Amino acid sequence: MAERSLAVVILAAGQGTRMKSSLPKVLHRIGGRSLIAHVLDTAAGLHPDRVVAVVRHERERVSGAILDHAPDTVIVDQDAVPGTGRAVEQALEALPADFDGSVVVLSGDVPLIDSATLDRLVRGHLEGARAMTLLSAIFENPTGLGRILRDGSGSVTGIVEEKDADEAQRRITEINGGIYVFARRALEQALSQIGTDNAQGEKYLTDAATRILAAGGAVEAVATDDPWLIAGVNDRAQLSDAGRELNRRIVRAHQRAGVTIQDPATTWIDADVAIEADAEILSGTFLHGATSIAAGAKIGPDTTLTDCEVGEGAEIRRSEATLAVIAPRATVGPFSYIRPGTELGEAGKIGAFVETKNAKIGDGSKVPHLSYVGDATIGVDTNIGAGTIFANYDGVRKHQVVVGDAVRIGSKNVLIAPVTIEDGVYTAAGTVVRKNVPSGALALNVAPQRNIEGWVAENRPGTNTAHAAEKSGDK
Numbered sequence: 001m002a003e004r005s006l007a008v009v010i011l012a013a014g015q016g017t018r019m020k021s022s023l024p025k026v027l028h029r030i031g032g033r034s035l036i037a038h039v040l041d042t043a044a045g046l047h048p049d050r051v052v053a054v055v056r057h058e059r060e061r062v063s064g065a066i067l068d069h070a071p072d073t074v075i076v077d078q079d080a081v082p083g084t085g086r087a088v089e090q091a092l093e094a095l096p097a098d099f100d101g102s103v104v105v106l107s108g109d110v111p112l113i114d115s116a117t118l119d120r121l122v123r124g125h126l127e128g129a130r131a132m133t134l135l136s137a138i139f140e141n142p143t144g145l146g147r148i149l150r151d152g153s154g155s156v157t158g159i160v161e162e163k164d165a166d167e168a169q170r171r172i173t174e175i176n177g178g179i180y181v182f183a184r185r186a187l188e189q190a191l192s193q194i195g196t197d198n199a200q201g202e203k204y205l206t207d208a209a210t211r212i213l214a215a216g217g218a219v220e221a222v223a224t225d226d227p228w229l230i231a232g233v234n235d236r237a238q239l240s241d242a243g244r245e246l247n248r249r250i251v252r253a254h255q256r257a258g259v260t261i262q263d264p265a266t267t268w269i270d271a272d273v274a275i276e277a278d279a280e281i282l283s284g285t286f287l288h289g290a291t292s293i294a295a296g297a298k299i300g301p302d303t304t305l306t307d308c309e310v311g312e313g314a315e316i317r318r319s320e321a322t323l324a325v326i327a328p329r330a331t332v333g334p335f336s337y338i339r340p341g342t343e344l345g346e347a348g349k350i351g352a353f354v355e356t357k358n359a360k361i362g363d364g365s366k367v368p369h370l371s372y373v374g375d376a377t378i379g380v381d382t383n384i385g386a387g388t389i390f391a392n393y394d395g396v397r398k399h400q401v402v403v404g405d406a407v408r409i410g411s412k413n414v415l416i417a418p419v420t421i422e423d424g425v426y427t428a429a430g431t432v433v434r435k436n437v438p439s440g441a442l443a444l445n446v447a448p449q450r451n452i453e454g455w456v457a458e459n460r461p462g463t464n465t466a467h468a469a470e471k472s473g474d475k
Contacts, residue, residue, distance in 0.1 A: 004126060005101025006048040007184070009091040010039055012066070012108035013056035013078040018235040024058040025233070026108040027065055030243035031250065032270025032288055035233055036062070038111035040070045045115025046104065046122070052094050053108070054078050054087040083202030089191045092184065102126065103187060105180040105205065109233045111242060112249075113179060117229055121222060122181055131186035131217030132209060134159075135177040137227045146176035146206055148221045156219045159206035163199040174223065176206060177230030186217045246271070254281075262300070282317075294328070303333070311346070324356075327363070345380065358398075359390075362405070374398075375417065379405035385429070387412040404439070 016025025026036040033041070036053075043051050051070065055062045056078040063075045076094050078087045088105055095103075102122060106113065117135070125133035136148050142162075147169055149158040159176050160169050190211035196203050209219050224230065233239050250271060251264045258277030261267050266283045274292040275281070281293075282300030289307035293299060296313040304320045311328035321338035327346040332338060336350050341358035344350055348361050351368040359373045362380035367373055371384055375392040378384070382403055390401050391414055399417035403409070407421055410429040415421070421437045428444035437443045456469050 004122070005099070006046055006104060006122065007050045007052065007095050007099060007101065008043040008046060008048045008104045008106060009088055010036070010043060010051065010053045010073075010106050010108050011084055011087050012036055012062055013054050013087055014109070015057040016109070016234070019239075020236070024062050026062060028233070028239055030111060030239065031246045032272055034065060034069075035111045036066060036108040037069045038271070039106050039108050039113070040066065040073065042113055042115050042118065043104070043106060044070065046118055048104070049099070049101070050074060050095060052076055052091040054091050081196070081203060082200075083196065084205035085191055085194050085203035085207065088187070088205055089203070092188055092191070095184070100184060103180075103182045103184050105182065107178050107232060110178065110230060111233065112228045112231060112246060114229065117224065117226075118179070121179070124220075124222060125181040128218060128220060130181075130220055131183045131212045131215075132219040133181045134209075134219075134221050135179040135230060136174050136221040136223045137177055137225075137230055138173050138223060139175050139227065140173065142170075142173055142175045146178075147172040148174040148176055150174075150221075156209065156221050157213065158210040161198070161200070161204065161206060174221070176221075177224065178232070179230060180205070182208070183217070186212050186215065189215065267300075276312075308338075339374075376401045376403065378403045379407065379423065381405060382407040382409070384409045385411035385413060385427075389414045390417065391415065392417045 012026045014025065019025045027034045052074045053066050054076045059077060066073050074094050076091050078090060102125060104118060121133055121135060144162055146159050146161045147165060148156060149160060151157050162170060187208060190208040193211050194203055194207045198204060213219055228245050231242060233242050247268050250269045251261055251267055254269065254275050255261050259275045260280040262281065263283035267281055267285050269287045270289060272290050273287045276293065276295040278295045279293045280298045284302040285300035286304040291305045291308045293310045294312040297310045298315045300317060302318045303316050306322040308321050309325045311326060313329045314326045316326065316332040318334035319332050319336040319338065323340035324338045324342040326332060326344050329347045330344045332350045335353050337355040338350065339357035342356045343360045345361055345363035345365060347364050349366040349368060350356060353370050354367050355372045357374040359376045361367065361378045364380050365378050365382040367384040368386065370386045371388045373390050375398045376390050382405060388409055392398050392401065401415045401417045402420040404421060404423035406423060407425045410427045410431060412430050413427055414432045416434050419433055419436055421433065422439035424440050425437050426442045427433060428446060430446055431444050433443055456466050460466050
C-alpha cells in the first residue's frame with residue numbers, strides 16, 4: 001500500500017436556507033456538539049497532516065466555532081464562484097505545494113460519518129491505487145440526490161446530479177454520498193478543467209469523476225449499507241432525525257459496554273458523556289456535556305445532569321444538576337436543584353426540594369429537605385434542618401457561611417452570611433444566626449410566646465374564624 005499522507009477538506013460554506021435559522025446550519029447541535037464539531041472530530045480520528053475548512057456564509061461565526069473546537073484547522077474563504085468543486089479547488093491551494101498525498105473531502109452538515117468508515121475508504125483507495133474513491137449507498141427513493149453511473153461491467157463512468165439527469169438516470173438507485181478520497185494531483189488537474197455549464201450554474205466536484213476517468217485515472221464507488229453515515233442535515237426535521245439516530249447509537253454503545261439503560265427511547269446522552277459499567281440509567285434521563293458517571297451509580301428517573309461528576313454508588317433521582325460533583329454513595333433528590341459549584345461529600349445527602357449553589361457539603365452531611373444552601377462550606381457529619389436558608393446575598397455581594405463538623409442546625413433557621421458556626425454546635429428551631437457560634441454552644445434567639453386573648457373576636461368579627469372561636473368558647 002502507498003504511503004499514507006492525508007489532508008481533510010471540510011465544506012462549510014453553505015447558507016442552509018432550509019433551516020430557516022439565524023444560526024448557521026453547521027452550528028446547529030446534536031449529541032451535545034455542533035454538526036461541524038462532529039465532522040472535525042471524525043477528521044481528527046484519521047490523524048491527517050492537515051485539516052482545511054472552507055467557509056463563506058456567516059464566516060466569522062463559523063470559523064470562530066471551528067477554531068474553538070479544532071485550533072489547528074486551516075480556514076479558507078470561498079470566493080464568489082459557486083459550487084463544491086470551487087470550494088475544494090481553493091482548499092487545495094492552502095495545502096503545501098509539496099503535499100502529494102490523498103485528500104479526503106467531507107461535508108460540515110453530514111455529522112454521522114465515522115472515522116472507522118473513512119479509514120476503510122482510505123485504505124481501499126490506496127490499495128487500489130485509485131485517483132478517486134467515493135462513498136455511495138442504495139436508496140429505494142433517491143429523489144434529490146446525485147446518481148452513480150456505471151457501465152455494463154459495473155465500472156464507474158461518472159456522477160450526475162439529479163437536476164442534470166435524464167429519465168433513465170433518475171431511475172438509478174445508487175446515490176452519491178458526497179464523501180470522497182482523491183489523489184491530490186489528479187484532483188487538481190480535474191478541477192482545472194471543470195466549468196459551470198450545468199443546471200445550477202455551479203462548479204461541481206462530482207464532475208471530477210469523468211475528468212479523472214478521461215485522464216486514465218481509476219475511480220470507484222464503495223457502497224455502504226448504513227445510509228445514516230452519509231445523511232446530510234438540511235432542515236430542522238433532518239436535524240431531529242440525525243440527533244435521534246446519533247442518540248440511539250450512543251445509548252446502544254453504552255449498553256454494550258455494560259451500562260443498564262432502562263428505557264432508551266426516553267434517555268438522551270451526549271457524545272462526550274462517560275459512563276462506567278454497572279451504572280444504571282432510568283427513564284427520562286438527560287446526560288449532557290462532559291458528565292461522568294462511575295460504576296454502580298443510579299441516575300433517574302426524570303433527571304438532567306450537565307457537566308457533572310457522579311461517584312461510585314451514588315444515586316440521583318428526579319433532579320437537575322449542573323457543574324456539580326457528587327461523591328461515592330451520596331444521594332440527591334427527589335426534586336433537588338443542584339447549581340454550579342456544588343460538591344456533595346461521600347455518603348452525603350441533598351434531599352427533596354433543596355437548592356444548592358457554590359456549596360461544599362462534607363462527607364456524611366445532610367440537607368434533607370426544603371432548604372437553600374448557597375456560598376457555603378459545611379463540614380462532615382452535619383445535619384441541616386428542614387426549611388433552613390443560607391442568606392448569602394446582601395444586595396451587592398455574596399458572602400460565605402461556614403458550618404463545622406457534627407453540627408445540628410434546627411428547622412427553619414436563617415444563617416445570615418458572613419457567619420461561622422464552629423464544630424459541635426446545636427441551633428434551636430426558628431433561630432436566625434447573625435453572629436458566629438463557638439464550638440459546643442446552643443444558638444437560639446426565640447422570643448417568649450405571647451397569647452392575646454379575644455384578639456379574633458375584636459379584630460376579625462363575623463369571620464368563620466371568629467364563629468369557630470365563639471363556638472369553642474361556648475363548650
